[in-house]
Amino acid sequence: MEIKKSKFLGYVFEIESEKQAQTILENLKKEHKKARHIAWAFIISAPHQEKCNDDGEPSGTAGRPILNVLQKRGLSNIMVAVVRYFGGIKLGAGGLVRAYSKATTEALEEHKCK
DSSP: OEETTEEEEEEEEEOSSHHHHHHHHHHHHHHTTTOSEEEEEEEETTTTEEEEEOTTSSTTSSHHHHHHHHHHTTOOSEEEEEEEEOOSOOOHHHHHHHHHHHHHHHHHHHTTOO
C-alpha cells in the first residue's frame, strides 16, 4: 500500500510466544534494512499477552492502531508487523493511525483472518 510516497507492507504471523515474535521481528529487520519503521503488535492467548511498538513513529500512531485492529477482530496467537518505507512526506498523527490500521486490515484479509 502506498500513501503520499510512503510504502506500507503488512505481514501476518501465527505465533505462540513472545520469543517467536522477537525472532520474526529480527528477521524482518534483516530483510528490510532500508525501512524507516517496523511497527508491530501481537496477542498471545496463553498466558494472555498483548504488546505493541511504534518503532520510532510518534507515540500511539503505529503499534496501538495495529493492536486495536487485532483486538476488535478478537484474534489471538497472531502478530502483525507493518514495514514503512518513508517517502519524504509527513502524514501527521491521524494519517499515520489510518495508514497503519488500513495496512493491518488489508494484511489480515489477505491472510484470511476475520
